[in-house]
Amino acid sequence: MMDKSAPVWSQIGDRSNGSRPTLRYARFWLVLAAYLLSLSARVLAQRIPALTVLPPDLSLTNPALAQRRSELVEERASLHGRVTDLNARCGSVLAGSAADAACQKAQTELSIALNSHIQKSGDFNADAQPAVRANILIKNMNALAIKLGWSLEKQARLNIALHKLDFDGDPNVTGGQVRSAWQGILSRGEDADIVREASEGGGLGFPGAGAQTTHEDCAIFALANATGLPYGVVAARATGLIGQEDWRSASERANPQSYVETRGLNGGEVVMLAESFGQAEVVRSSEFVNTLNTGRPIMINVVPPNGDVSGGHEVVLTKAFQHAGETWFVMMDSNQGPERHLFLSSKELNTMLQERGVAYRPEPGTTPALLR
Incomplete structure (x- = not known):
């Protein structure tokens, strides 16, 4: 950073003799x-x-x-x-x-x-x-997809999704506002009226993959929740992927599990893993409701409950519904365990949101093949 308080220049030369x-x-x-x-x-x-x-x-x-x-x-x-x-x-x-x-x-x-x-x-x-x-990262991920033998259709879908990753949410949000939003969501709990409204037209969805511990593997839990697959299956796929990523250091490739647990995944890796299991699409927040209404869960990166706007936490939106004349969402958070559903308003979501979401659906009529 440059010192913006410093002058562009100081006086140069001697003006003591005004006659010359x-x-x-x-x-x-x-x-x-x-x-x-x-x-x-x-x-x-x-x-x-x-x-x-x-x-x-x-x-x-x-x-x-x-x-x-x-x-x-x-x-x-x-x-x-x-x-x-x-x-x-x-x-x-x-x-x-x-x-x-x-x-x-x-x-x-x-x-x-x-x-x-x-x-x-x-x-x-x-x-x-x-x-x-x-x-550069997108180029490397596209090259890895070719190396893994993905179909041209999957390669194209991956490339489109990676290029659509971008910021979403409120750029001026403060840590205090985020903490307040999380406090409201967690203290609200499973309010009976909200649960009833959210359950209309198909229930609240399925139980999660488990409860996150002290590791930084929220993205693995979110992927497991979105795909409906066991945590171990998603974790194995993630470590297999990281082990083949040329843009990672030798130590990271040699110890992918440690990397996942201590550093987590970036947005591009979340997209690529989702595509490896089925079909991934990056969607703007304005498209969340319509996407959820088609039955596709959406993985989103939010500011964590501590309000650290430089951090990130991956959760899953499973449903949109109407409450008090406004749009609300059902959210699965691995920090809250597999059975608890959280409910948040559009305003609270916009306060917490960091990026566009990653919508998932399984590949029609196929079973995802493990990474080679």
């Missing part, structure tokens, strides 16, 4: 011109960050991100033009003259523009770098 010209501006603008051109030299401890390079396929799948980069490149060219112009006009001016005042005004305006550009460049990189990493 100074090279103050010439020195500044020449240094700044080189700074903008090289994007590597420091100007008074302030740096314009180099823009993250987007792979061609990422530019195609994320045109908004590509457009932001293009605009920043154009803005840098414009800034360089302004530097060149000011360097020509203010290379040597008489201190205290009208030209000096005009140059100071132009210097201030460029300072503001430069600070704005630095901020926008940093914001772009903060968004672009995770996108680039995700793009």
